Amino acid sequence: MESITGLRERKKAATRQAVHEAALRLTVERGIENVTVEAIADAAGVSRRTFSNYFASKDDALLFGEEQQTRALVETLRQRPPDEPAWTALLAAAGTLSARADSPEERARQVRSRLAVRHPSLLARQMGNHVALERDLVEAIGGRPGTERIRPQVYAAAFLTALRIATRQWAEENATGELMDYLTEIGAEFARPFE
Missing domain, CATH: 1.10.357.10 (Tetracycline Repressor, domain 2)
Structure with missing residues (x-):
């Protein structure tokens, strides 16, 4: 059970980090006012709902x-x-x-x-x-x-x-x-x- 929990936590951490990195990359490329949550989610390879599970x-x-x-x-x-x-x-x-x-x-x-x-x-x-x-x-x-x-x-x-x-x-x-x-x-x- 602990290994499953550990795997889930690592996967969540990797997803959160990927979304963060996508947000930074897109903001540098386009400017903060030209970046949407949807664009960040797409760049990170997650759904809009998944984005919302991690960030407000x-x-x-x-x-x-x-x-x-x-x-x-x-x-x-x-x-x-x-x-x-x-x-x-x-x-x-x-x-x-x-x-x-x-x-x-x-x-x-x-x-x-x-x-x-x-x-x-x-x-x-x-x-x-x-x-x-x-x-x-x-x-x-x-x-x-x-x-x-x-x-x-x-x-x-x-x-x-x-x-x-x-x-x-x-x-x-x-x-x-x-x-x-x-x-x-x-x-x-x-x-x-x-x-």
């Missing part, structure tokens, strides 16, 4: 990869040593998820970032995802060293701001370097005192 909208399909990354970030943060300082743990968790600059994951991240900047509806959805991520980060860093001086909410907000700035700069420059290099540099600026 094309924006959801476009941002799926980012949502996967944020879940992985929070889980990785939770697995960091509990005595590791909050800021160090946040940057280290991000570093373990950073893929090579030329990897498909990083290229997809750049595409999503550029699309969100150009399309307000996608940016709004992305910001909504970040609010949920901030809550999860606050919970995951609570009680770590440093949180007795600086609230976990401040760490989470500062980290997400550093990540947003790094991602935007990296995407706008069409960088061939690693996103983590940008995040490390900007994170170091955040770690300095303001005065």
